[in-house]
Amino acid sequence: MDLRIKKSTRALLDASFQVLLVNPRASLSEIAKLAGVGRATLYRHYSTREELIAAIAIESLDLIEQSLAPIIAAKQSGLKAVEAMVEKLLPLADRFHFLQTVWTIAELDRQVWAMYETQMNQIWLWIDEGQKKGEIHAELSAEWIVAVIDSMLYSASWMLNQSKMPEQHVKEQFLILLKHGITTE
């Protein structure tokens, strides 16, 4: 593949991700400028705003998929798999933040939705296994647990960026809260 295309799309995806995270109203001109790429070039690769957003969403979901792959390969299951998942996904907290902010647009894309569904099913499976094994509270719905992990990753992105808590520390706090809650019992 042509290096020039690789270079421009890379710059565009990076700049878009960065800008749209902070300002979802940013214009395509603004994004092109920040990417150091001609406006026409942006339109050549992504004919609409929606397409660009979908492309970033797909890239994000791809990164998530790659992070989960080793857990699947190692045939981990139940709570152990969920724990491993959290550790792997923490570095991608910003991607979750992005997906949440653009979700109403991104979810309209077929591929985005398909990837999202696949991953959701995988996570549900792990939670379900954990519940069957008695490791995870059976009263909690898998849907709710997934939603909470998702939004906790959003919090994690906040903590990493705004309050500069080191990643190792965020990881510990994340797992304590997720596994044991806030009470000492």
Next chain:
Amino acid sequence: MDLRIKKSTRALLDASFQVLLVNPRASLSEIAKLAGVGRATLYRHYSTREELIAAIAIESLDLIEQSLAPIIAAKQSGLKAVEAMVEKLLPLADRFHFLQTVWTIAELDRQVWAMYETQMNQIWLWIDEGQKKGEIHAELSAEWIVAVIDSMLYSASWMLNQSKMPEQHVKEQFLILLKHGITTE
């Protein structure tokens, strides 16, 4: 105060809240139309988009403040106060969702920031009390707990709207997860 003003600002705040929650890029014309109010009237009350967003943010923070007031009045403290807070704030989950999506704009407003800080301090205080009493894990930073409650309210709004889980059920799941985490130990 003139009833006409009350009526238009009410309609504008409601419509804006509803629309911006789904589409943060909505134009002011769009919002005015949905509010059933002339575009000129919108500009008479809110001269810029930022002002409008700040107004909704202030209203939201006001609702939150009103919900927390009885807990303060009853002099509750520590974990009990946190639990009571969650119950009171759950019906305002959408407001938290809104605040998160427009925060980069809203936080620039002095009044918004002041109200936010006051409430944050109150919540920190409760958590701190809970930790001193030994009810809440001391290893968890108050900042992290607050961030997580905030984003769990976002999840709750998702569950209430998208997956139509009844509020009572969401409340139970919220408290189980927050207090005890997902593990059975």
Next chain:
DNA sequence: TAGTTATGATACAATAGTGTCTCATATGGT
């Protein structure tokens, strides 16, 4: 009821954003 004023409709100018096209240039593939 009389006077005030907020409103909707409309027009208007100014600006910003979109989407397409052309063309000389530079960069990459082979």
Next chain:
DNA sequence: ACCATATGAGACACTATTGTATCATAACTA
């Protein structure tokens, strides 16, 4: 080194959005 092509710069038409102004009318206050 040669050819193909992706690029940036610029021009262009078009639409959307903003922000202001005017004015007759309706709704409110006292």
